[in-house]
Amino acid sequence: MNKSPIIDPATDRTPRIWDPVHECMGREELELLQMTRLHATLERVYRNVPCYRAKFDAFGVTPGDLHALSDLAKFPFTDKEDLRLNYPYGMFAVPLREVVRIHSSSGTTGKPTVVGYTRSDLQTWTELAARFMTAAGVTEDDIVHIAFGYGLFTGAFGLHYGAERIGASVIPMSSGNTDKQIMIMQDYRSSALVCTPSYALTIADRMEKLGIDPASLNLRVGLFGAEPWTQELRREIETRLGIVATDNYGLSEVMGPGVAGECLCRCGMHIFEDHFIPEIIDPDSGRTLPPGEVGELVLTCITKEAFPMIRYRTRDITRLDYAPCACGRTQVRMAKTMGRSDDMLIIKGVNVFPTQIEEVLFRIEGCEPHYQLVIDKVGAMDVLEVQVEVNERIFFDEMKRQRAFVDFVEKKLASALGVGARVKLVEPSSIKRHEGKAQRVIDKRNPSI
Numbered sequence: 001m002n003k004s005p006i007i008d009p010a011t012d013r014t015p016r017i018w019d020p021v022h023e024c025m026g027r028e029e030l031e032l033l034q035m036t037r038l039h040a041t042l043e044r045v046y047r048n049v050p051c052y053r054a055k056f057d058a059f060g061v062t063p064g065d066l067h068a069l070s071d072l073a074k075f076p077f078t079d080k081e082d083l084r085l086n087y088p089y090g091m092f093a094v095p096l097r098e099v100v101r102i103h104s105s106s107g108t109t110g111k112p113t114v115v116g117y118t119r120s121d122l123q124t125w126t127e128l129a130a131r132f133m134t135a136a137g138v139t140e141d142d143i144v145h146i147a148f149g150y151g152l153f154t155g156a157f158g159l160h161y162g163a164e165r166i167g168a169s170v171i172p173m174s175s176g177n178t179d180k181q182i183m184i185m186q187d188y189r190s191s192a193l194v195c196t197p198s199y200a201l202t203i204a205d206r207m208e209k210l211g212i213d214p215a216s217l218n219l220r221v222g223l224f225g226a227e228p229w230t231q232e233l234r235r236e237i238e239t240r241l242g243i244v245a246t247d248n249y250g251l252s253e254v255m256g257p258g259v260a261g262e263c264l265c266r267c268g269m270h271i272f273e274d275h276f277i278p279e280i281i282d283p284d285s286g287r288t289l290p291p292g293e294v295g296e297l298v299l300t301c302i303t304k305e306a307f308p309m310i311r312y313r314t315r316d317i318t319r320l321d322y323a324p325c326a327c328g329r330t331q332v333r334m335a336k337t338m339g340r341s342d343d344m345l346i347i348k349g350v351n352v353f354p355t356q357i358e359e360v361l362f363r364i365e366g367c368e369p370h371y372q373l374v375i376d377k378v379g380a381m382d383v384l385e386v387q388v389e390v391n392e393r394i395f396f397d398e399m400k401r402q403r404a405f406v407d408f409v410e411k412k413l414a415s416a417l418g419v420g421a422r423v424k425l426v427e428p429s430s431i432k433r434h435e436g437k438a439q440r441v442i443d444k445r446n447p448s449i
């Protein structure tokens with residue numbers, strides 16, 4: 001069944017496909033399956049979740065109006081506000097008695113989002129995590145080091161059960177204490193590292209400081225996700241840790257990790273369309289955009305029992321690619337996210353994503369991959385300051401050379417962003433490091449962010 005022509009560079013083997021029946025399904029057959037599952041889900045939420053019934057009624061639609069997949073666009077969106085209004089359990093589609101696990105998402109403001117899983121939901125989640133981890137090259141021979149925090153966050157548990165399902169040996173390390181992480185990696189011969197890409201970089205920095213050669217470790221692959229990161233950061237991590245770095249995507253409201261993941265072609269993350277229907281919309285008008293356009297990802301769960309989201313607005317900006325993938329999987333690929341529509345900075349009327357800044361900084365020799373953005377107002381004018389660490393070689397004593405370097409970086413940023421930014425060079429290791437998701441933006445115009 002495995003038609004994959006590619007070779008895992010880390011193991012020199014042809015990678016497996018965990019569930020070829022579903023991952024390599026023809027589009028027609030997949031759409032039939034989606035239609036059946038979608039119809040059943042709409043019926044169930046209309047019957048069991050008062051919020052969905054009220055929203056569908058207000059829109060003048062019922063599950064009976066679904067005659068084709070394109071009819072999904074007739075149904076209303078769901079967003080964080082619906083979850084907030086129905087906090088904590090109001091959106092559950094089964095009685096609490098049937099819920100066996102509760103997680104919650106790290107909200108930036110207000111109450112967190114509460115999500116639940118039935119026993120069957122947990123099985124699905126485990127299978128999907130096994131799918132994307134297998135796609136990244138993880139096998140039963142791996143020692144999977146999980147450096148996500150265990151707790152309400154879905155990251156650690158999601159990948160933990162996926163790795164066990166594959167038959168790998170799992171180290172439930174949790175987050176923090178970087179020196180201990182490194183010691184365990186050395187002593188237990190960890191081969192797969194699971195964390196945020198920014199924490200992988202923190203580990204690489206610390207190893208460098210401690211004089212530990214990554215080649216002396218057994219690490220070969222990284223499974224990184226939970227925050228936006230660029231191809232430039234991927235290359236940096238790969239070079240510094242000597243691994244293949246893969247991306248995986250998910251969100252608590254929809255499942256946690258296991259919504260989408262990269263295969264070793266690393267040209268986008270396959271969305272598991274037999275469980276989630278993706279759409280791309282214009283975030284301002286809500287209009288559905290044609291395939292290939294950049295916009296906000298909207299996801300509909302079609303197999304979840306406890307907490308099925310219908311047309312959930314993820315706020316993540318990406319594009320979908322339906323072209324065949326060399327790995328043999330047929331499921332659509334989503335591009336690395338550019339950021340979130342609500343993380344998008346509007347500087348003097350120009351839309352700027354932090355990842356655009358990261359791309360520029362990473363290409364400049366001398367800039368370290370640690371930066372922070374501070375936005376403020378001077379009078380009525382927005383001012384964006386990019387604080388970036390520079391390596392010791394470049395932290396010139398000579399003012400003139402330092403000024404020339406700052407001018408150079410400012411010019412590069414202005415041409416990439418279409419708006420000016422002030423650059424402030426800061427000393428190595430002076431920007432705060434994060435063990436989980438990095439927080440790179442300080443917006444002084446809006447103190448709640």
Ligand code: DLL
Nearest residue numbers: 105155225226227228248249250251252256257337
């Ligand atoms: O971050 C789930 C997860 C855990 C995914 C571990 C992957 C690995 P939340 O805390 O609810 O859930 O945050 C979800 O994180 O809407 C995106 O904005 C962002 N995000 C998650 N994965 C990626 C990724 C988990 N690979 C929010 N690239 C999402 C970019 C990501 N952003």
